[in-house]
Amino acid sequence: MKQAATHIRFFPFGKPRFSGIFGFLGAALAARAQRKALSELDDCALQDIGLSRREADIEASRPLWDVPANWRK
Numbered sequence: 085m086k087q088a089a090t091h092i093r094f095f096p097f098g099k100p101r102f103s104g105i106f107g108f109l110g111a112a113l114a115a116r117a118q119r120k121a122l123s124e125l126d127d128c129a130l131q132d133i134g135l136s137r138r139e140a141d142i143e144a145s146r147p148l149w150d151v152p153a154n155w156r157k
Contacts, residue, residue, distance in 0.1 A: 108151075115151045119144045
């Protein structure tokens with residue numbers, strides 16, 4: 085007698101893509117850390133990298149989820 089194979093599906097809608105959400109979260113946290121560091125630079129350091137205080141403040145005030153498009157790939 086042939087025994088029927090049993091198949092248990094742990095993920096009824098497909099395997100979850102943890103890398104997607106965790107990857108995005110990692111990118112968002114990295115952007116937040118970089119923006120915080122940018123906001124702490126003095127005017128001389130900003131001039132060295134070619135940014136004005138206003139540009140640095142605008143970048144530092146962007147929301148957590150607003151990461152560069154090339155980071156989302």
